[in-house]
Amino acid sequence: MPSLPNPEFLRRAIALATENVVSGRGGPFAAVIVRDGKIVGEGANSVTSTNDPTAHGEVNAIRAACKALGTFALAGCELYTSCEPCPMCLAASYWARVDAIYYGCSAADAARAGFDDAFLYGEMRKDSSQRRLRSTQLLADEAWASFAAWLGAPNKIEY
Numbered sequence: 001m002p003s004l005p006n007p008e009f010l011r012r013a014i015a016l017a018t019e020n021v022v023s024g025r026g027g028p029f030a031a032v033i034v035r036d037g038k039i040v041g042e043g044a045n046s047v048t049s050t051n052d053p054t055a056h057g058e059v060n061a062i063r064a065a066c067k068a069l070g071t072f073a074l075a076g077c078e079l080y081t082s083c084e085p086c087p088m089c090l091a092a093s094y095w096a097r098v099d100a101i102y103y104g105c106s107a108a109d110a111a112r113a114g115f116d117d118a119f120l121y122g123e124m125r126k127d128s129s130q131r132r133l134r135s136t137q138l139l140a141d142e143a144w145a146s147f148a149a150w151l152g153a154p155n156k157i158e159y
Helices: 008-025 057-069 087-096 107-112 117-127 138-153
Strands: 030-035 038-044 077-083 100-105
Touching: 008 030, 008 038, 008 057, 008 077, 008 100, 038 057, 038 100, 057 077, 057 087, 077 087, 077 107, 087 117
Parallel strands: 077 100
Antiparallel strands: 030 038, 030 077
């Protein structure tokens, strides 16, 4: 169960986000991962400086925390982020299994600053055939071989 939120961790995420902009390294987003009252990972947006569209503050913080803790699952951890996570970062938070998310600005605030995720949320609600980004299934039978190998693997690590 998550502990009570600590505003000091959110202040750290906000400071990282602001410094990221002032330094010219990236966008106004940053996050910290906390476990047992200590920061175990932090990250700021580095999309433009690394040419990596997945390098959002939350994703970078999750990567740093996983590396520091030597695990891919962050159960027992909390995410403090300068802004409400976008769909990708929210999904990453679920995959990482964080216990809670605390955020400063809302998605509406981000939209006012030119970072509007409403389109992405709308696309995800559509049937895949109705989305703007075309996706087509190919080689389903052949692709199943990967899942068959997974199902039969005695040494797999569940996640």
